[in-house]
Amino acid sequence: MPLFRAHWLAPWFNHPFLATEPTADGLVLHLKRERHALGWTELNAPPMLAQGRRLYRLRLPCTQGNIELGWLPKVVAEPLCEAITLGWFRHHAGRVVPLAESCLALLEQGYLRVSRWQQLKQWLRQEPVDWRQYAPPIALTDRERAAFELVATLMAADEGWREQCCQDYCKQALAEYGALFDGLEAHPLTEAQRLACVVDEDHNLVLAGAGCGKTSVMAARTAFLLASQQARAGDLLLLAFGNEAATEMSERLARRPETASVKTSTFHALGLMILSRVAGKSPRLSPLAQQESSRIDTFAGWLEQDCQQDEHYGVQLHDWLRRHRFQVVPQPDYRRLAREWAPLVAALKLYGEPEPEELTPALSEQLTLVRPLLHRYQQHLAKLGEIDFDDMIEQATEQVRRGRFEVLWRHILVDEFQDISAPRAALLQALRDAAPGLSLFCVGDDWQAIYRFSGADVSLTTRFVEHFGASRITRLDKTFRFNNQIEKVASRFVTRNPAQLPKTLGTHHRSDSPSVHVLPVDNDSQMDTVSRLLGQIAANRADASVYLLARFRFGLPDDAQLAGWRRRFPELKLEAQTLHGAKGKEADCVIMLGLNRGKFGFPPEQNGSALLELLLPEAEAFPHAEERRLFYVGLTRARQQVFLLADRQIPSPFIKELLEGGYPGVSRWQG
Numbered sequence: 001m002p003l004f005r006a007h008w009l010a011p012w013f014n015h016p017f018l019a020t021e022p023t024a025d026g027l028v029l030h031l032k033r034e035r036h037a038l039g040w041t042e043l044n045a046p047p048m049l050a051q052g053r054r055l056y057r058l059r060l061p062c063t064q065g066n067i068e069l070g071w072l073p074k075v076v077a078e079p080l081c082e083a084i085t086l087g088w089f090r091h092h093a094g095r096v097v098p099l100a101e102s103c104l105a106l107l108e109q110g111y112l113r114v115s116r117w118q119q120l121k122q123w124l125r126q127e128p129v130d131w132r133q134y135a136p137p138i139a140l141t142d143r144e145r146a147a148f149e150l151v152a153t154l155m156a157a158d159e160g161w162r163e164q165c166c167q168d169y170c171k172q173a174l175a176e177y178g179a180l181f182d183g184l185e186a187h188p189l190t191e192a193q194r195l196a197c198v199v200d201e202d203h204n205l206v207l208a209g210a211g212c213g214k215t216s217v218m219a220a221r222t223a224f225l226l227a228s229q230q231a232r233a234g235d236l237l238l239l240a241f242g243n244e245a246a247t248e249m250s251e252r253l254a255r256r257p258e259t260a261s262v263k264t265s266t267f268h269a270l271g272l273m274i275l276s277r278v279a280g281k282s283p284r285l286s287p288l289a290q291q292e293s294s295r296i297d298t299f300a301g302w303l304e305q306d307c308q309q310d311e312h313y314g315v316q317l318h319d320w321l322r323r324h325r326f327q328v329v330p331q332p333d334y335r336r337l338a339r340e341w342a343p344l345v346a347a348l349k350l351y352g353e354p355e356p357e358e359l360t361p362a363l364s365e366q367l368t369l370v371r372p373l374l375h376r377y378q379q380h381l382a383k384l385g386e387i388d389f390d391d392m393i394e395q396a397t398e399q400v401r402r403g404r405f406e407v408l409w410r411h412i413l414v415d416e417f418q419d420i421s422a423p424r425a426a427l428l429q430a431l432r433d434a435a436p437g438l439s440l441f442c443v444g445d446d447w448q449a450i451y452r453f454s455g456a457d458v459s460l461t462t463r464f465v466e467h468f469g470a471s472r473i474t475r476l477d478k479t480f481r482f483n484n485q486i487e488k489v490a491s492r493f494v495t496r497n498p499a500q501l502p503k504t505l506g507t508h509h510r511s512d513s514p515s516v517h518v519l520p521v522d523n524d525s526q527m528d529t530v531s532r533l534l535g536q537i538a539a540n541r542a543d544a545s546v547y548l549l550a551r552f553r554f555g556l557p558d559d560a561q562l563a564g565w566r567r568r569f570p571e572l573k574l575e576a577q578t579l580h581g582a583k584g585k586e587a588d589c590v591i592m593l594g595l596n597r598g599k600f601g602f603p604p605e606q607n608g609s610a611l612l613e614l615l616l617p618e619a620e621a622f623p624h625a626e627e628r629r630l631f632y633v634g635l636t637r638a639r640q641q642v643f644l645l646a647d648r649q650i651p652s653p654f655i656k657e658l659l660e661g662g663y664p665g666v667s668r669w670q671g
């Protein structure tokens with residue numbers, strides 16, 4: 001190693017350092033009678049060169065204080081400064097180069113998710129030197145220089161920088177996979193749909209109105225993840241709520257060979273699979289959970305037995321029925337009661353009892369009567385070693401939390417997310433926690449949340465970020481199903497509830513005349529009006545599709561009537577469905593029946609649900625919030641025209657609102 005000597009006059013002026021020798025480990029400082037070794041780790045920063053009147057000096061910021069090497073001629077000072085700087089950087093390069101490589105590998109994983117960003121910042125916090133302050137010397141290798149520069153850049157990077165990285169990633173992905181997005185569906189995907197597919201935060205929520213192509217986005221994201229090699233088919237899991245939706249999704253993916261082997265599942269099938277894998281055998285699912293009729297029959301039998309075996313209970317129940325359901329003893333309708341109380345038993349099991357102060361005396365009395373039914377049910381399951389669907393989700397969550405199930409998925413995509421319940425959300429969170437790097441992609445529409453009665457909690461969608469943490473919300477803002485006239489009415493109607501998230505929906509189809517029509521009908525002439533309407537629809541377009549929708553199944557035409565219409569209008573594609581059953585479907589025309597006021601009207605004025613209201617998650621403040629969304633679902637099934645058959649004498653309050661609430665796109669049908 002070269003020796004850098006101070007001016008020969010240095011000792012005469014009592015300057016201690018006569019020469020400096022940079023080595024691989026640090027500096028050897030030559031004093032008059034001894035040598036002093038200074039390790040690179042003791043040097044906190046590169047040396048600072050300062051010019052005196054004739055000579056130069058170097059200041060070394062060391063852990064024990066500054067050391068000054070003075071009396072250096074320029075020809076010595078400058079190369080010594082460079083040599084020390086280089087040695088110091090090389091020493092740190094041993095640590096900074098691997099750090100930079102780890103950071104780069106993380107950045108190259110794709111979208112700079114919050115979890116990746118936090119990991120990066122944590123690594124950088126452990127780095128003892130603030131590299132933003134020092135420019136790396138030219139003499140380093142390119143790799144070393146690039147490492148110091150990257151680490152300095154990352155140390156300076158803030159949230160805005162991360163945001164820019166995310167945008168750059170999306171821009172590049174959109175450009176690179178433009179052809180894929182053009183050709184996946186019958187029509188090229190919109191900009192908003194494409195963006196929703198490529199955004200890849202830890203948790204992603206795609207919010208959209210009806211008919212905006214959420215299902216198309218689920219399929220397109222799957223294709224994108226595979227095409228961009230960010231995932232293999234086995235890394236992906238697509239979840240739907242019902243068997244029908246899962247099968248539909250599966251069929252859709254099967255149309256392209258590259259997505260054909262991606263796994264789709266319902267939540268129940270997922271729970272079953274987790275429990276079966278953990279235990280090595282399938283859990284015993286109770287027939288009571290699988291068949292509604294056998295559950296109701298069994299519950300009715302237990303109620304009857306309890307009344308016979310426990311005199312006090314019998315008297316109390318009969319008394320309650322007489323006062324609240326006007327049922328006259330001695331022969332109560334146990335089956336009807338079982339049907340009414342089965343959802344209470346389920347909610348009680350899932351969410352536990354409300355706080356005593358929340359209960360009125362009447363509800364408290366009802367709870368006392370329902371409680372034994374839950375005990376019976378739980379005892380029955382325990383005795384037979386069976387579980388129900390709620391147990392299945394809960395137990396599967398527990399097994400995942402305990403690490404007994406190996407989570408190999410890296411992307412979980414959930415359809416119809418607005419219908420998720422807290423236990424299912426907990427299962428998703430457990431899966432996420434068990435597999436670092438797993439991303440959740442949820443597609444939903446809070447305007448279409450209609451399953452609160454079975455435990456769905458729309459606040460998991462409306463307050464997604466609070467529930468899941470680091471999230472990105474994208475929006476689909478154009479509907480391909482219905483025209484601007486239907487959109488105007490439906491959006492205005494649903495957003496009367498201020499708790500619904502605001503959305504602006506553009507429409508692909510336009511019409512200048514109203515497409516939502518109210519037809520006042522007498523109760524006994526409703527089906528005649530339907531016949532007449534079908535005739536008019538068929539005259540306009542013989543092969544149109546028509547959906548007959550009603551709030552309750554009994555409000556729909558019977559099979560014979562339907563068969564008659566199908567014979568009369570053979571080319572019409574005619575289906576009849578409850579509003580809940582029509583979820584996710586579409587038809588050219590919708591005819592909504594049974595729009596009257598009353599206990600089984602729309603919205604139903606039932607007084608039996610007060611206890612259920614209390615048991616279910618987070619009661620909604622806006623009156624009939626869920627029924628309003630159900631009406632929205634009905635309106636938005638139609639591609640072209642909606643016909644609302646309203647009771648002339650006692651019309652539904654929703655109809656009154658449409659007619660009297662200043663809705664510009666609603667017509668009174670004269671035809």
Ligand SMILES: Nc1ncnc2c1ncn2[C@@H]1O[C@H](COP(=O)(O)OP(=O)(O)OP(=O)(O)O)[C@@H](O)[C@H]1O
Pocket residue numbers: 185187188189190193208209210211212213214215216217445448480481583584585636
């Ligand atoms: N980019 C597009 N261009 C044209 N049509 C599209 C596009 N994307 C989707 N569609 C069509 O729009 C219709 C609605 O799509 P989809 O059923 O996926 O909507 P959705 O958001 O799931 O609706 P809903 O929530 O009401 O069930 C379908 O007929 C679909 O083919």
